[in-house]
Amino acid sequence: MIYQNTQAYAAQLDEKDELRKFRQQFLIPRHHGADAVYLCGNSLGLQPRAAKQYxxxxxxxxxxxxxxxxxxxxxxxxxxxxxxxxxxxxxxxxxxxxxxxxxxxxxxxxxxxxxxxxxxxxxxxxxxxxxxxxxxxxxxxxxxxxxxxxxxxxxxxxxxxxxxxxxxxxxxxxxxxxxxxxxxxxxxxxxxxxxxxxxxxxxxxxxxxxxxxxxxxxxxxxxxxxxxxxxxxxxxxxxxxxxxxxxxxxxxxxxxxxxxxxxxxxxxxxxxxxxxxxxxxxxxxxxxxxxxxxxxxxxxxxxxxxxxxxxxxxxxxxxxAGGLQMLRAKSEALTGYLEFLIHDINQRVGYEAYRIITPKNKNERGCQLSVVCTSHAKATFNYLADNGVIGDWREPDVIRLSPVPLYNTFTDVHLAAERLFEALTAIK
Known part of the structure; x- marks a missing residue:
């Protein structure tokens, strides 16, 4: 897949996504009146709307x-x-x-x-x-x-x-x-x-x-x-x-x-x-x-x-959702898009601001990308959280981001990457 770093492109991918309807079956945390970008399903998955009824x-x-x-x-x-x-x-x-x-x-x-x-x-x-x-x-x-x-x-x-x-x-x-x-x-x-x-x-x-x-x-x-x-x-x-x-x-x-x-x-x-x-x-x-x-x-x-x-x-x-077959295909696409966007950030700034330590081979990883912040790591994690992107922090300098195919979107991934890019200039 040839990715593009634009919000419009992410929205197009979401429009074509056959699994997009399942997002509505989950309760998304809110941040300042809007859905947060929740990329922490590797730690705790979101609540199904039906959970209370069950x-x-x-x-x-x-x-x-x-x-x-x-x-x-x-x-x-x-x-x-x-x-x-x-x-x-x-x-x-x-x-x-x-x-x-x-x-x-x-x-x-x-x-x-x-x-x-x-x-x-x-x-x-x-x-x-x-x-x-x-x-x-x-x-x-x-x-x-x-x-x-x-x-x-x-x-x-x-x-x-x-x-x-x-x-x-x-x-x-x-x-x-x-x-x-x-x-x-x-x-x-x-x-x-x-x-x-x-x-x-x-x-x-x-x-x-x-x-x-x-x-x-x-x-x-x-x-x-x-x-x-x-x-x-x-x-x-x-x-x-x-x-x-x-x-x-x-x-x-x-x-x-x-x-x-x-x-x-x-x-x-x-x-x-x-x-x-x-x-x-x-x-x-x-x-x-x-x-x-x-x-x-x-x-x-x-x-x-x-x-x-x-x-x-x-x-x-x-x-x-038919089990894991379609979910896996979307997972690979979401994680691949996040990987592309992080590499694009490094190209835009001219140095390795973020280093992915998760294997590049899609057969050797799942939803999660573990990202090393080469400077101001904890401050970067805090910046994401303050701006509605929920990931997971691991000492000393790793942020784990996991786009889950049942409820995450390509727009989520694009927004998370934009916040990572912003953090490079916002943090002094």
């Missing part, structure tokens, strides 16, 4: 039926979560039985690590990317310590080459191969939160299995953002949060993927709970845990219906 419907069911709401009404709560599974499975590239909704992301990672981190005296190491989100770092650190190992011995962090900010797939694979005899698990992000790099989940999974290790993924920044094929790729497990690209509310419910090849593996440990017990006998209250077939066998606690309702409000919009 919540109210379940409050009404509670009011009308009280405890009988679990078994009666239009959406009995006992099976409510199953309405979400087909859309989630499509987003994740999974079979329906491989997906469940439960808990929060880090809780799910711990529960999954109970099953898939099975260290021995020889195979006890976990390989992950350096600079993973702190929750992952802390979870892995605590897991290896729980099993009696030292973090410095048991955790291998793969870092970018000197002078580079993103990882090369070949370097990840070489590290897996080099440590094959000692690896118990390869645990990676789908997309690195800081750089926005989309890792080659398929290649990493294959290399982990070749080394005799399990492969698991934190998909916090990938689910609902980039195409995934977890079943086909053979990933052993994954978890994600729903409040970023899936717009399911602050602290919204998480989910988990467990590949079907593990569903009947009785050698896997798990921390069990009543909600993961086989449904056909759950209410017999018998001793001895018998898991439900599929990923639901990893459930622990009773489903939080109000959080599920918020999640469903957004997933229904994904369903209306």
């Amino acid at each position: 919540i109210q419907t379940q409050l009404n069911a509670w009011e009308d039926n009280a405890v009988e709401g679990w078994f009666m009404g239009n959406d009995p709560w006992l099976s409510y979560h199953k309405q979400l599974i087909p859309t989630l499975a499509g987003i994740l590239g999974a079979n329906a039985a491989e997906v469940t909704v439960m808990n929060s992301l880090t809780v799910n990672l711990h529960l999954l690590l109970v099953s898939f981190y099975k260290p021995t005296t020889k195979r006890y190491k976990i390989l992950m990317e350096a600079g993973a989100f702190p929750s992952d770092q802390y979870a892995i650190e605590s897991q290896v310590k729980f099993h009696g190992f030292k973090q410095e011995d048991a955790v291998i962090e793969v870092a970018p080459r000197e002078g580079e900010l993103t990882l090369r797939t070949e370097d990840i694979l070489k590290q897996i191969e080099a440590n094959a005899d000692e690896l118990a698990l390869v645990m990676f992000s789908g997309i690195n939160y800081y750089t926005g790099q989309f890792f080659d989940v398929d290649a990493i999974t294959k290399a982990a299995h070749q080394a005799g290790a399990y492969a698991g993924f934190d998909l916090a920044h990938a689910a609902g953002n980039v195409p995934l094929q977890l079943h086909q790729w053979g990933a052993d497990f994954a978890s994600w949060c729903s409040y970023k690209y899936m717009n399911s509310g602050p602290g919204g419910i998480s989910g988990a993927f467990v590949h079907e090849k593990h569903h009947t593996d009785a050698t896997l440990n798990r921390f069990a709970g009543w909600w993961g017990y086989r449904l056909d006998k759950r209410f017999l209250m018998a001793p001895g845990f018998q898991p439900e077939v599929g990923a639901e066998g990893w459930n622990v606690s009773t489903a939080p219906i109000l959080l599920l309702a918020l999640h469903k409000a957004s997933l229904d919009i994904f369903e209306q």
Whole structure:
């Protein structure tokens, strides 16, 4: 696509956008009486307009039926979560039985690590990317310590080459191969939160299995953002949060993927709970845990219906949009336009005022561009916020900007770039 740096051109792209109607299904924050330019969906997605009604419907069911709401009404709560599974499975590239909704992301990672981190005296190491989100770092650190190992011995962090900010797939694979005899698990992000790099989940999974290790993924920044094929790729497990690209509310419910090849593996440990017990006998209250077939066998606690309702409000919009195929195409165009405009700013001023550290290859990134401000970084971020552009700040000098295809426009992207340009002269 050949882009142009004019407001009229951005408006033309919006006019041709087949997905533009979905913006109206979200509540856009206001700034001085106008819609703000919200480019922070990588941190918290916008509220669907329908969210209040979805919540109210379940409050009404509670009011009308009280405890009988679990078994009666239009959406009995006992099976409510199953309405979400087909859309989630499509987003994740999974079979329906491989997906469940439960808990929060880090809780799910711990529960999954109970099953898939099975260290021995020889195979006890976990390989992950350096600079993973702190929750992952802390979870892995605590897991290896729980099993009696030292973090410095048991955790291998793969870092970018000197002078580079993103990882090369070949370097990840070489590290897996080099440590094959000692690896118990390869645990990676789908997309690195800081750089926005989309890792080659398929290649990493294959290399982990070749080394005799399990492969698991934190998909916090990938689910609902980039195409995934977890079943086909053979990933052993994954978890994600729903409040970023899936717009399911602050602290919204998480989910988990467990590949079907593990569903009947009785050698896997798990921390069990009543909600993961086989449904056909759950209410017999018998001793001895018998898991439900599929990923639901990893459930622990009773489903939080109000959080599920918020999640469903957004997933229904994904369903209306036809899943990720068209959304991905628009995402690539929006992010490509933002990239073009930032390069254009540098050309206009004659120096590199802004440096994009997210990979240029569209197959190695999602919605997010991480932009280094080469001077007055925090002041630039504040200038954007003061002028109606909401992004995300990361120390020491990075602004993350994420145009989301469900609700962002090409005009949003153009306005954000104009504010970046203005900041260069407005900040002294």
